Amino acid sequence: MKKVIAIILVILLLGAAIGGFFIYRHASSTIGKSAATEIALKDAGLERNQVYDLDVEYENGLYEVEFESAKGEFSYRIDARTGAIVTGGIDH
Numbered sequence: 001m002k003k004v005i006a007i008i009l010v011i012l013l014l015g016a017a018i019g020g021f022f023i024y025r026h027a028s029s030t031i032g033k034s035a036a037t038e039i040a041l042k043d044a045g046l047e048r049n050q051v052y053d054l055d056v057e058y059e060n061g062l063y064e065v066e067f068e069s070a071k072g073e074f075s076y077r078i079d080a081r082t083g084a085i086v087t088g089g090i091d092h
Contacts, residue, residue, distance in 0.1 A: 036063035
């Protein structure tokens with residue numbers, strides 16, 4: 001019984017280590033949600049306190065940043081590694 005518990009603990013520890021590595025690798029290889037948000041806001045000519053309904057999601061190497069302001073609704077797709085705007089601007 002002790003051997004089974006020890007094996008389970010080793011498997012759990014290895015799983016946690018592998019998961020931690022991938023989380024670290026993702027975080028260190030992308031610009032981050034905050035930077036993506038700032039890039040979109042700068043392009044829109046807005047400050048954070050001028051927008052509402054801000055939503056930032058990561059998917060397939062891109063940050064999708066969406067928000068609304070008195071100017072209208074904005075939608076951006078930003079490269080997660082370089083910070084380059086792939087598409088973006090005010091929605092018409």
